[in-house]
Amino acid sequence: MHKFPELSERHSDPTTFPPGVAFMDGQYLPISEAKISVLDNGLLHSDATYDVVHVWKGAFFRLDDHLNRFFGGVEKLHMSIPYNSAQIAEILHNCVALSGLQNAYVEFICTRGTSPTFSRDPRNSVNRFIAFAIPFGSVANPGQMERGLHASITDIVRISPQSVDPTVKNYHWLDLVMGLYLAYDRGAETAILVDNNGNIAEGPGFNVFTVKDGAISTPDHGVLMGITRQTVIEICAAMKISCVKRAISPDELRTADEVFITSTAGGVMPVTKIDETPIGSGLVGSLTTQITKSYWQMHEQGESRTAIRYPANAS
Amino acid sequence: MHKFPELSERHSDPTTFPPGVAFMDGQYLPISEAKISVLDNGLLHSDATYDVVHVWKGAFFRLDDHLNRFFGGVEKLHMSIPYNSAQIAEILHNCVALSGLQNAYVEFICTRGTSPTFSRDPRNSVNRFIAFAIPFGSVANPGQMERGLHASITDIVRISPQSVDPTVKNYHWLDLVMGLYLAYDRGAETAILVDNNGNIAEGPGFNVFTVKDGAISTPDHGVLMGITRQTVIEICAAMKISCVKRAISPDELRTADEVFITSTAGGVMPVTKIDETPIGSGLVGSLTTQITKSYWQMHEQGESRTAIRYPANAS
Numbered sequence: 138m139h140k141f142p143e144l145s146e147r148h149s150d151p152t153t154f155p156p157g158v159a160f161m162d163g164q165y166l167p168i169s170e171a172k173i174s175v176l177d178n179g180l181l182h183s184d185a186t187y188d189v190v191h192v193w194k195g196a197f198f199r200l201d202d203h204l205n206r207f208f209g210g211v212e213k214l215h216m217s218i219p220y221n222s223a224q225i226a227e228i229l230h231n232c233v234a235l236s237g238l239q240n241a242y243v244e245f246i247c248t249r250g251t252s253p254t255f256s257r258d259p260r261n262s263v264n265r266f267i268a269f270a271i272p273f274g275s276v277a278n279p280g281q282m283e284r285g286l287h288a289s290i291t292d293i294v295r296i297s298p299q300s301v302d303p304t305v306k307n308y309h310w311l312d313l314v315m316g317l318y319l320a321y322d323r324g325a326e327t328a329i330l331v332d333n334n335g336n337i338a339e340g341p342g343f344n345v346f347t348v349k350d351g352a353i354s355t356p357d358h359g360v361l362m363g364i365t366r367q368t369v370i371e372i373c374a375a376m377k378i379s380c381v382k383r384a385i386s387p388d389e390l391r392t393a394d395e396v397f398i399t400s401t402a403g404g405v406m407p408v409t410k411i412d413e414t415p416i417g418s419g420l421v422g423s424l425t426t427q428i429t430k431s432y433w434q435m436h437e438q439g440e441s442r443t444a445i446r447y448p449a450n451a452s
Numbered sequence: 453m454h455k456f457p458e459l460s461e462r463h464s465d466p467t468t469f470p471p472g473v474a475f476m477d478g479q480y481l482p483i484s485e486a487k488i489s490v491l492d493n494g495l496l497h498s499d500a501t502y503d504v505v506h507v508w509k510g511a512f513f514r515l516d517d518h519l520n521r522f523f524g525g526v527e528k529l530h531m532s533i534p535y536n537s538a539q540i541a542e543i544l545h546n547c548v549a550l551s552g553l554q555n556a557y558v559e560f561i562c563t564r565g566t567s568p569t570f571s572r573d574p575r576n577s578v579n580r581f582i583a584f585a586i587p588f589g590s591v592a593n594p595g596q597m598e599r600g601l602h603a604s605i606t607d608i609v610r611i612s613p614q615s616v617d618p619t620v621k622n623y624h625w626l627d628l629v630m631g632l633y634l635a636y637d638r639g640a641e642t643a644i645l646v647d648n649n650g651n652i653a654e655g656p657g658f659n660v661f662t663v664k665d666g667a668i669s670t671p672d673h674g675v676l677m678g679i680t681r682q683t684v685i686e687i688c689a690a691m692k693i694s695c696v697k698r699a700i701s702p703d704e705l706r707t708a709d710e711v712f713i714t715s716t717a718g719g720v721m722p723v724t725k726i727d728e729t730p731i732g733s734g735l736v737g738s739l740t741t742q743i744t745k746s747y748w749q750m751h752e753q754g755e756s757r758t759a760i761r762y763p764a765n766a767s
Contacts, residue, residue: 141549142480142546142550143480144480144481145480145481148477148479148481148485149479152489152566154491154568155491159490162465162466164460164464165458165459165460166459166460166462166463167459167461168489168490169489171463171490172463172487172489172490173488173490174465174467174487175483175488175582176469180494180500181559182623182625182628183623231457235457249629251467253467253468253470255470255557255586255589257589257656259629259633263467267490269490271491276572294614295615296624297611297612297615299608300608300609300611300615301611301624301626301630308495309616309626310497310498311497311498311499311615311620311624312615312616314497314499317573342572
């Protein structure tokens, strides 16, 4: 006779999580308790949009820009959430304040959610809002920031705008993840994907820039409208450096004087080797260094900052 | 002075779930308790593969085929799980048996999982296996099965095989979901997407077939290798009906004698109207009816069945 297992009342989770605080359903929770149902269409159909804002030295950076992009995505996906922009700003603030983190990675998500009947019609799902603050992370570690990243250009085509609107920040990353595995196989540390036409698109979580003869370029097609990318464009304008959005071929990238990538997760990060080719001198370039410095200076003062008020007893 | 909210110890979830039983971390759980961390890369990067097998009248249908496809996807995504095929079959069996469901939708998932440090390197994540059984669902409801579905062909391009390998069953569905909203706007009930070349690809969770002058065709490019699709191909062979995998234009679909779709969620389902065009007579076609009948007959007996042993006190 077959012996049937017992049904447990609650899930006992052996997973180790980083520190952090999350918000769901009006509740602030330790990050270890922030979980979504396996029936949520955010998992089962990657039917979700999100944004990530960072906190540096106790202040959000360009919070309004991230909130605006997020609400744009929510609307394009026909979702709705019961919070306006000011309320989400308050929720994000509270997640960071309760976490005590001075430097944080703050993600906020709207998923399609679940329907009580597991309906296949997305209009029947109750959309779900989640936010969390965890320690700040970077695409490049300190060693890589100093010597520059080693990237590989793969022939994987970044998911086309004809399929998924890249202005809706989304979780469709299998192309990027498979790119990473290809890059690792080639001894590189990260991957750059191409677009439909074989031109440079973007990498896992970052936009790409080249420097040639003092002029800067970044792809204009089929890429995330990155807020760090936009910040670099503004820095270039302030520094009177030409910065153009245009198609960039893989060969142009390999023969550039400098290459750098941009992400909320790490800011401006140098790339000094692409596949077997050192970029320029093979050292971090001078314009990359200047722009990186300007980027972090913007965090110290001015209108890009939204300060966090921490509880008196915060760590 | 700012008043900070309290941190709750546990999440109190207001969501209503369908009945069902899940498996995670060696534990069998009510479906309402089956949750993954918001830090799981299965959510944050849609970095996951899965399969769905159905149970009909107390037996799995083609369980081995679903298990084989699943393990193929796990390997292609460089994931690993601590269960072999026989062990997963046992887990799925127990989920169904404990749920008491005679007709069930049984999904099993491998996600990239989480890393304790929120590392961006997928090799640092601990892969997670989840399985669940919930009541059987269908793309088409009983009324739609009788009169045929009304589909719309959208110009959204199904995510290309150059980006994501469609033989790895995956959750990259935003193109399909946006297709559904377009179809709803046009008064249709479901959507059919095209491929890079403008030919018919697939719809949300289903493959597409046409019948013209007694011969059957289905797209060969950029589509899921559906197991119901494969079953129909085998039924056609047994019935000595020509069934060819080839490129099919939207016009061919609109001028077909019959159109049907296939999915584990519902089997063989008729389409009798595409946009404003009735297909053939506008009624469910005779070959569609014959193939549907054969499909369900295969469930009654034979090697495709794997019977469930239910507990004596099961509902």
